[in-house]
Amino acid sequence: xxxxxxxxxxxxxxxxxxxxxxxxxxxxxxxxxxxxxxxxxxxxxxxxxxxxxxxxxxxxxxxxxxxxxxxxxxxxxxxxxxxxxxxxxxxxxxxxxxxxxxxxxxxxxxxxxxxxxxxxxxxxxxxxxxxxxxxxxxxxxxxxxxxxxxxxxxxxxxxxxxxxxxxxxxxxxxxxxxxxxxxxxxxxxxxxxxxxxxxxxxxxxxxxxxxxxxxxxxxxxxxxxxxxxxxxxxxxxxxxxxxxxxxxxxxxxxxxxxxxxxxxxxxxxxxxxxxxxxxxxxxxxxxxxxxxxxxxxxxxxxxxxxxxxxxxxxxxxxxxxxxxxxxxxxxxxxxxxxxxxxxxxxxxxxxxxxxxxxxxxxxxxxxxxxxxxxxxx
Amino acid sequence: xxxxxxxxxxxxxxxxxxxxxxxxxxxxxxxxxxxxxxxxxxxxxxxxxxxxxxxxxxxxxxxxxxxxxxxxxxxxxxxxxxxxxxxxxxxxxxxxxxxxxxxxxxxxxxxxxxxxxxxxxxxxxxxxxxxxxxxxxxxxxxxxxxxxxxxxxxxxxxxxxxxxxxxxxxxxxxxxxxxxxxxxxxxxxxxxxxxxxxxxxxxxxxxxxxxxxxxxxxxxxxxxxxxxxxxxxxxxxxxxxxxxxxxxxxxxxxxxxxxxxxxxxxxxxxxxxxxxxxxxxxxxxxxxxxxxxxxxxxxxxxxxxxxxxxxxxxxxxxxxxxxxxxxxxxxxxxxxxxxxxxxxxxxxxxxxxxxxxxxxxxxxxxxxxxxxxxxxxxxxxxxxxxxxxxxxxxx
Numbered sequence: 001x002x003x004x005x006x007x008x009x010x011x012x013x014x015x016x017x018x019x020x021x022x023x024x025x026x027x028x029x030x031x032x033x034x035x036x037x038x039x040x041x042x043x044x045x046x047x048x049x050x051x052x053x054x055x056x057x058x059x060x061x062x063x064x065x066x067x068x069x070x071x072x073x074x075x076x077x078x079x080x081x082x083x084x085x086x087x088x089x090x091x092x093x094x095x096x097x098x099x100x101x102x103x104x105x106x107x108x109x110x111x112x113x114x115x116x117x118x119x120x121x122x123x124x125x126x127x128x129x130x131x132x133x134x135x136x137x138x139x140x141x142x143x144x145x146x147x148x149x150x151x152x153x154x155x156x157x158x159x160x161x162x163x164x165x166x167x168x169x170x171x172x173x174x175x176x177x178x179x180x181x182x183x184x185x186x187x188x189x190x191x192x193x194x195x196x197x198x199x200x201x202x203x204x205x206x207x208x209x210x211x212x213x214x215x216x217x218x219x220x221x222x223x224x225x226x227x228x229x230x231x232x233x234x235x236x237x238x239x240x241x242x243x244x245x246x247x248x249x250x251x252x253x254x255x256x257x258x259x260x261x262x263x264x265x266x267x268x269x270x271x272x273x274x275x276x277x278x279x280x281x282x283x284x285x286x287x288x289x290x291x292x293x294x295x296x297x298x299x300x301x302x303x304x305x306x307x308x309x310x311x312x313x314x315x316x317x318x319x320x321x322x323x324x325x326x327x328x329x330x331x332x333x334x335x336x337x338x339x340x341x342x343x344x345x346x347x348x349x350x351x352x353x354x355x356x357x358x359x360x361x362x363x364x365x366x367x368x369x370x371x372x373x374x375x376x377x
Numbered sequence: 378x379x380x381x382x383x384x385x386x387x388x389x390x391x392x393x394x395x396x397x398x399x400x401x402x403x404x405x406x407x408x409x410x411x412x413x414x415x416x417x418x419x420x421x422x423x424x425x426x427x428x429x430x431x432x433x434x435x436x437x438x439x440x441x442x443x444x445x446x447x448x449x450x451x452x453x454x455x456x457x458x459x460x461x462x463x464x465x466x467x468x469x470x471x472x473x474x475x476x477x478x479x480x481x482x483x484x485x486x487x488x489x490x491x492x493x494x495x496x497x498x499x500x501x502x503x504x505x506x507x508x509x510x511x512x513x514x515x516x517x518x519x520x521x522x523x524x525x526x527x528x529x530x531x532x533x534x535x536x537x538x539x540x541x542x543x544x545x546x547x548x549x550x551x552x553x554x555x556x557x558x559x560x561x562x563x564x565x566x567x568x569x570x571x572x573x574x575x576x577x578x579x580x581x582x583x584x585x586x587x588x589x590x591x592x593x594x595x596x597x598x599x600x601x602x603x604x605x606x607x608x609x610x611x612x613x614x615x616x617x618x619x620x621x622x623x624x625x626x627x628x629x630x631x632x633x634x635x636x637x638x639x640x641x642x643x644x645x646x647x648x649x650x651x652x653x654x655x656x657x658x659x660x661x662x663x664x665x666x667x668x669x670x671x672x673x674x675x676x677x678x679x680x681x682x683x684x685x686x687x688x689x690x691x692x693x694x695x696x697x698x699x700x701x702x703x704x705x706x707x708x709x710x711x712x713x714x715x716x717x718x719x720x721x722x723x724x725x726x727x728x729x730x731x732x733x734x735x736x737x738x739x740x741x742x743x744x745x746x747x748x749x750x751x752x753x754x755x756x757x758x759x760x761x762x763x764x765x766x767x768x769x770x771x772x
Contacts, residue, residue, distance in 0.1 A: 253767050268772040273763035280762055281699050288677035307677075310670050366666035371648060373662070374655050 013076050016057065020080055023056060024087045030340055033088050033347070036197030037337070043162040044199045045090040047125075053091060054122020062101055063120045067113055074232055075294040078239035082290075085243025088347050090197060092125055092159040094240060094354045100126035100167060102232035107178060107217030115165065115180060115216065127163035127183075129155045129203075130229050132357040135222045140205055141171040142179070149212065151179065151205040158354070160188055160201045167216065168203075169225050176225040177215045195346040227305075229355050230364065235293040235308040237355040238315035242283070242290050244351060245315070245322040248344035249279055252326040259331075272329060279322050286311075286318045309356075309365040316358025319348035389461045393468075399434045400471050401427040408472045410737065415477045417509025419579070420551035428472075432506040435474030442484060442504045449488075450501030478547070478631075479503040479510035483556050485630045486574075490615035490623050499554075499576065513543040513557030513577070513601060514624065521757050523558075524568040524621070528603060530559035530575065532610070537561070537575065539606040545751075549586040549599035552579055556627070562618050574620035576612040583607070593743035594726075629697060631752045645711040645738065650718040664714055671707040678703065695766045698758045705748035705755060712742035 027049065036044055053059060062077040063069025077097065084093045096119055104112040104119075104126075118124030129140075140153030157166050160183045170179045186208065188201040253276055256267030266272055293307035301307075323345040327334035334341050352358060366372050404427055412425045414432045423429060435441055438452065443459040445451020454462065480503055487496055502508040519526040528541030539559050546555065555577045565571025577584070583606040588596035615623040650656075651665045682696035715738055716723035725736055749755040763769045 253769070256769060264772065265770045267769040270760070270763075270772070273767075273769050274756070274759045276767060276769065277759040277762035278702075280767060281702050284696075284699050285674040285678050285703060288681040289674050291681065292677040307673070310673050313670065314674060362663075362666060362670070365670055366662070369648070369666065369669050371651065371662065371666050371669065374652065374657050 013072065013079075016070075016072075016076070017079055017083065019056060020058065020083055023052070024083060024089070027087070027089075029087050029089050030343060033090050033197050033343055034337065036090065036193070044159075044193065044197050045092060045162060047162075050091045050125065051122045054120070058093075059097060059122050060120030061097065063105075063116050067116050067120065069116070069120045073294075073298040074235065075291070075298055078236055078290065078294040081236050082239040082243035082246075085240035085351070086247040088196075088244070088343060092127065092163060094237060094351060095127045095159045095163065096125055098236035098240065099128040099130055099229055099233045099355060102228040102236075103128060103167060103178065104216065106228040109217050111180065111213060112216045124165060125159070125163045126165045126167060126180075127157050127159040128229070129157045129166060129168045130226070130233070130355065132353050133360045135169060135176065135226055137222075138171045140168055140179075142177070142210070143173075145209075147211070148209045149215075151208045151210055154202060154204045156200055156202050157183070158198055158200050160203070161191065161199060166203065170215075172219060175219040175221050177219055178217050178225070179210065179214055180216050181210070181214065194350050196343065196350045198350050226356075230361075231305050231308045232297055233355040234312035234361060235290065235297055237351065238286075238290045238293065238308075238311040240354075241312075241315035241319040241348065241351055242286050244344055244348050245286070245319040246283055248323045248326040248341055248348075249276075249283060251340055251344075252276070252329045255330055275325065275329065279325055282318055283322070286314050289314050306365060306368045309361040309368060312355065313358045313362040313365055316352045316361065319352060320358070323348045385457050385461060388458050389465065392462055392465050395438065396465055396469060396471065399431075399438070400466075400469065401431055403427040404431040404472045404474075405470045406472075407470075412472075414473065414475050414506065415509055415548070415551075416475050416479070416503075416506030417477075417551060417553050418507065419553055420509060420548075429506075431472070432474050436505040439504070441475040441480065441506065442500070445484065445488065445500065445504070449496045450504035475504075475506045477509060478512050479508065479554075482512065482627045482630045483510050486556070486614060486623050486626045489626050490574075494611070495576075495614065508553045509548065509551065511546050511549045511552035511555045511579075511599075512627075513546050513549075513555045515545040516542060517544050521754050523624070524572075526558055526560065526572065528557075528559040529563070530561045530573060530608075532561075533607075535610055536607045537573075537610060537613075539575065539577075539603045539608060541603050543601040543603070544589070544598075546586070546599045546601045548597050549579070549601050550588055550596075554578055555601070556614065558620050558624055561620075565618060569621040571618050572620040572624070573617050574614040574623040575608050576614055577606065577608050581606050581608070591743075592746065593740045595740075595744070628753065629694075645708075645715040645741070647711055647714050647718070650715055654718050654720070656718060661714070661717065664710070668707070668711050668714055671710070675700075675704060675707055692766075695762070698761050698766070701753065702749075702755050702758045702762075708748055709745045712745040716742045 057070050058080060060069035061072050061080055062074060063071070065071040081093060081098060101116065101119060104116050115124060115126060119126060140151060140155055142149040142151045151170060155168060160166060163183065165180050166183045168179045168181060169176050183203055186203045186205065188203055191199055191201040194200055256272060256276065257265060259266050289307065290311045293304065293311035296304040296307045323341065326341040327345055330339060330341055333339050336342065403425060412423055412428050414423060414428050416432060439447065439454070440452055440462060442451035443454045443462050444456060447453035484500060484503060487500055514523060516526050516528060528539060528543065530537040530539045541559070543557065549555065557575045557577050558572050559575055560571055561573040562571030583604040585602045586599045589598045589600055590596050591598060647665055647668055651661070656662065678700065682693060682700065685693040719738060723739055725739060727736065764771060
């Protein structure tokens with residue numbers, strides 16, 4: 001495959017990633033995902049596999065050592081997530097590692113820490129209700145009644161069935177709070193399978209009574225509520241999207257080297273060479289921005305939020321474009337269920353829903369740059 | 378040799394003091410297009426007299442070619458020290474003391490292929506800004522397909538006699554010398570063999586130059602006509618018939634020398650114009666945002682390219698091709714946006730009461746069309762990426 005990988009870190013980190021790579025090589029997740037679309041199943045991932053990944057240190061990768069985690073920097077987590085994106089890993093990496101982990105780390109509460117320990121140990125799979133755009137006020141709201149809170153509203157969430165807990169942003173009197181709920185007591189309805197095998201389901205809160213300790217953090221304003229998802233989360237999801245694009249690209253370049261038409265390998269035709277090389281240029285720009293965003297988050301730089309949104313917008317665009325081009329450059333074979341590029345095409349579109357989509361993040365980056373809606377007066 | 382940290386810090390203090398004393402205050406301001414220090418004698422004095430003073434002082438201190446050994450007119454600095462010089466110059470916004478193809482392109486080739494005599498003869502006057510060079514590569518029938526060049530060079534006694542025509546010889550009317558490719562063996566087995574690199578005094582008889590007017594009004598590009606131009610054999614750089622190898626070093630240096638262009642691209646004040654013009658069109662606002670994100674992407678790409686190159690990654694060379702394409706296109710989009718936002722002012726060639734008093738943005742926008750053509754067109758870069766870096770089959 002073509003080397004569009006990020007730079008080499010320390011030996012320890014490299015060893016960790018090598019082991020992860022080897023595991024993914026044996027795992028054969030692409031075939032698993034292909035079968036999801038044609039075979040009956042209750043859960044769209046393999047729980048035993050998730051536990052094996054936890055054993056390898058994946059689920060605790062960015063959790064601090066004080067909470068039993070590996071305490072690696074976000075950049076390293078990003079490289080693991082990229083590998084998972086390259087391999088279309090069906091386990092809830094995007095939900096639990098990319099979104100729930102940074103979200104819980106930002107809450108600073110005992111409840112959040114206890115969930116993080118469960119994630120690190122591979123015992124808890126956590127899904128997150130996170131909008132692809134702005135936070136909707138009153139989508140789910142909670143009102144205090146004595147010792148308990150009454151919660152009402154309705155939301156949709158990925159990776160249920162399967163996840164053990166769902167984090168929901170709830171509107172309260174003076175802002176928002178994150179609530180952790182067991183989805184199964186809410187009787188999930190309208191479960192659907194998405195184009196890439198992922199499940200999504202609707203959770204109805206019908207004046208559900210919850211005790212105060214189910215809130216995992218303090219009251220926050222709208223920006224603070226989503227900040228961990230829109231910065232660290234978005235940067236990690238970009239690494240996934242980049243991985244998906246990079247692998248779809250390398251599969252395609254390999255195909256251009258073996259497929260013949262008109263008596264020549266199609267990769268020798270300049271029209272196709274130039275299309276491939278243009279994608280290659282954009283992949284190089286994208287991985288540079290993803291890497292810069294993760295490094296900025298590790299360093300706590302003031303431009304980290306901008307870089308995260310820039311990375312997310314670019315990686316989203318790129319994954320959509322590269323996977324579409326991958327089908328075109330394959331020709332008819334690319335339309336078949338058997339060809340991997342179709343699975344990458346579908347996966348990229350669902351992954352693009354995590355952590356705010358590319359359209360939302362471009363507008364957010366514009367706003368962080370001070371470029372938004374000149375008034376017309 | 379690895380310099381000790383304390384030595385580097387000591388050097389930093391030394392160079393900081395030197396810059397404070399020697400870099401004229403006028404050379405710590407943004408550089409207008411007519412004050413670019415190209416050096417040379419035939420171009421006449423530059424507009425701001427401090428420009429020449431700065432070139433001379435920096436040249437004498439070895440800062441125009443910091444890492445070139447002192448015996449060849451450079452500063453003899455280590456890479457770490459040169460980095461300190463660059464950092465300290467950036468810190469006070471110092472203008473480059475000297476630019477041009479002699480410094481950026483020919484010197485790397487002289488270092489790689491020049492004889493001791495050639496290095497001693499040609500590098501010091503470049504470093505001092507006394508001699509300006511131009512490039513004689515392209516011909517009317519040899520543009521992107523450079524290896525098809527036809528200018529002939531026939532051996533005659535201790536000289537070679539050159540006949541033919543060169544085009545796109547930038548600044549040939551004001552350059553003192555030209556480095557030039559000519560065919561010394563028309564019967565060589567491949568087109569790349571049989572070419573030699575000549576170093577030619579522009580005042581040699583039989584050499585005439587005519588400026589070409591471009592879409593931006595500039596006349597810096599020229600056609601050069603060779604009518605029995607005699608060049609001494611010792612002015613061949615590299616081996617006879619192996620000029621293509623020398624040219625490759627030069628062309629690579631040309632691709633890597635994108636930094637000035639990249640800085641120039643940032644001179645299109647797209648966000649400021651968008652705000653000043655109170656642009657409310659959603660389409661343009663989107664493009665302005667994307668342009669800023671592209672700029673950020675380019676910065677990240679260059680940082681990564683530098684880091685990979687510094688680590689000695691053999692694949693870092695691909696960044697030269699990628700940067701050439703990406704930079705050119707991002708910059709052209711920025712130029713288009715700037716001119717669109719300027720409205721009729723942006724389309725003004727001369728006269729009227731122009732925003733900012735001149736048509737610089739308009740001329741720079743027209744110039745930007747060359748960014749995807751000069752120095753190896755985007756299509757040539759895509760060919761190289763396809764074959765060399767993606768390993769796609771040759772037709």
